[in-house]
Amino acid sequence: ALSGGAPWVAADDLHARIEAGSAPLVLDVRSRDEYAAGHIAGALNIPHDEIDARLADLGPYRSREIVVC
Numbered sequence: 001a002l003s004g005g006a007p008w009v010a011a012d013d014l015h016a017r018i019e020a021g022s023a024p025l026v027l028d029v030r031s032r033d034e035y036a037a038g039h040i041a042g043a044l045n046i047p048h049d050e051i052d053a054r055l056a057d058l059g060p061y062r063s064r065e066i067v068v069c
Contacts, residue, residue: 009067018042024065027058040069 009024017023018041026043028035035045044061046054058066 014040014067024067025061027066027068029068043069 014023014026023042026040028039028043028045029048029051030039030045031047032045035043035047039045044057046057
């Protein structure tokens with residue numbers, strides 16, 4: 001678990017959940033260029049330096065588990 005109590009999700013476990021259709025929202029906080037170079041299918045890209053300004057973009061996902069990468 002992280003210092004705030006949030007659990008780690010192993011890459012293999014996340015991949016299995018994506019394959020099974022039970023994936024959490026994957027929030028990719030890398031830059032747009034890094035995201036464009038390759039990302040997890042279905043991931044939402046909000047660069048870390050835009051999180052504060054784009055919190056509303058996460059509104060529809062409030063009830064879902066979110067994995068940050």
